[in-house]
Amino acid sequence: MAKKLRVGLIGVGGIAGAHFPGWDASPFAEVVALGDINPETLARVGQQRGIDRLYEDSWELIRQDDIDIIDICTPNAYHAPYAIAALEAGKNVLCEKPLAPTPAEIKKMIAARDKSGKLLMTAQHFHYQGSSIALKREIDQGLLGDIYHARLWMLRRAAVPLRPTFIDRGESGGGACIDIGVHILDLALWLMGHPKPVTVSGITQDRLMHQKGSFSIWGGAIPQSVDVEEFAAGFVRFDNGATMMLEVSWLLHHKTPGEDMQMWLYGDRAGAHWPSNEICSTSNKTKQQMNTQLQVAEGGEPHAKECMDFAECVAKGRPSPVPAEQSLNVLSILDALYKSSEQGKEVKVEI
Numbered sequence: 637m638a639k640k641l642r643v644g645l646i647g648v649g650g651i652a653g654a655h656f657p658g659w660d661a662s663p664f665a666e667v668v669a670l671g672d673i674n675p676e677t678l679a680r681v682g683q684q685r686g687i688d689r690l691y692e693d694s695w696e697l698i699r700q701d702d703i704d705i706i707d708i709c710t711p712n713a714y715h716a717p718y719a720i721a722a723l724e725a726g727k728n729v730l731c732e733k734p735l736a737p738t739p740a741e742i743k744k745m746i747a748a749r750d751k752s753g754k755l756l757m758t759a760q761h762f763h764y765q766g767s768s769i770a771l772k773r774e775i776d777q778g779l780l781g782d783i784y785h786a787r788l789w790m791l792r793r794a795a796v797p798l799r800p801t802f803i804d805r806g807e808s809g810g811g812a813c814i815d816i817g818v819h820i821l822d823l824a825l826w827l828m829g830h831p832k833p834v835t836v837s838g839i840t841q842d843r844l845m846h847q848k849g850s851f852s853i854w855g856g857a858i859p860q861s862v863d864v865e866e867f868a869a870g871f872v873r874f875d876n877g878a879t880m881m882l883e884v885s886w887l888l889h890h891k892t893p894g895e896d897m898q899m900w901l902y903g904d905r906a907g908a909h910w911p912s913n914e915i916c917s918t919s920n921k922t923k924q925q926m927n928t929q930l931q932v933a934e935g936g937e938p939h940a941k942e943c944m945d946f947a948e949c950v951a952k953g954r955p956s957p958v959p960a961e962q963s964l965n966v967l968s969i970l971d972a973l974y975k976s977s978e979q980g981k982e983v984k985v986e987i
């Protein structure tokens with residue numbers, strides 16, 4: 637076995653904890669250096685992980701010659717600057733979602749990637765969930781036929797992540813759309829084969845966050861200074877004639893406790909529900925209505941699997957499992973949704 641690829645992980649807060657097990661399990665890579673602007677967090681995680689190459693200045697970490705992969709787990713605002721610097725320094729980059737909060741930044745990341753010839757992957761871990769893998773495989777073999785409509789939602793009740801990473805616009809770039817909208821939208825587009833979005837009609841709201849006494853089950857009172865959206869709804873048209881209805885919220889008065897993340901994909905052969913993977917169809921010949929269940933064979937923790945897969949792709953010279961162009965599609969739709977909400981009308985998606 638060749639020497640392991642050396643990973644420098646930047647931003648050792650919450651989600652980094654879900655990446656470490658993947659790097660630990662990978663036969664192709666290992667984390668050897670950490671970066672974080674918070675010296676206490678950096679020292680604590682360094683000690684926990686037994687890693688002594690610690691950088692309060694992550695630019696210095698990026699400049700280290702022996703590092704092969706930079707794993708970016710910082711707030712969204714720093715994804716593009718660190719990723720571009722890392723690609724320019726000849727590193728491969730795995731970057732948390734959203735790849736960047738705006739399409740303009742993603743285009744710059746794509747340009748840096750193309751110049752460097754290195755891999756750039758968005759950490760969309762739902763691609764690695766067993767139900768997603770099983771459904772994608774069947775869709776690609778034609779189970780649903782042409783998918784012409786999708787309904788998707790990621791709805792929470794009183795569950796706002798209260799760290800600045802998510803609710804300070806300067807750090808996050810947006811609210812529920814940018815935080816959780818990217819997950820369900822990315823997954824739906826991937827399952828649909830990434831048709832090109834043409835127009836979006838959408839609305840954002842921030843009503844419940846600014847009510848007196850508003851709270852999140854994660855961390856208590858919601859600061860009244862929050863200036864990002866809590867809710868969004870959108871209708872998307874694609875160039876292949878398909879349509880999509882999207883709903884996202886951190887705070888909706890919705891029945892399901894915690895989080896309700898689901899989608900329906902409707903094709904001209906069958907419809908599918910994710911994550912239950914129930915397949916629904918009607919036989920014109922027998923006049924029967926059929927519901928069947930896809931078997932989900934693959935297990936494993938999806939964040940860990942995504943890190944392991946990225947390491948293997950870098951080691952074996954394979955393409956990025958989640959290319960930046962897919963994230964550009966996702967963020968272009970969300971960007972158009974924001975614009976549509978501001979303008980009060982359907983707008984064109986500019987890619």
Ligand SMILES: NC(=O)c1ccc[n+]([C@@H]2O[C@H](COP(=O)([O-])OP(=O)(O)OC[C@H]3O[C@@H](n4cnc5c(N)ncnc54)[C@H](O)[C@@H]3O)[C@@H](O)[C@H]2O)c1
Pocket residue numbers: 646647648649650651652671672673674677694709710711712714732733734759761799801815
């Ligand atoms: N895929 C998922 O399921 C998932 C879940 C949560 C968060 N995320 C994404 O991960 C990223 C981080 O989220 P989190 O929950 O870990 O946030 P967090 O606030 O818990 O941690 C962020 C860490 O980055 C550090 N940091 C902040 N600015 C920095 C900078 N300029 N340079 C270096 N370090 C810096 C902070 O000190 C902190 O330790 C976000 O992009 C978020 O969208 C993804």
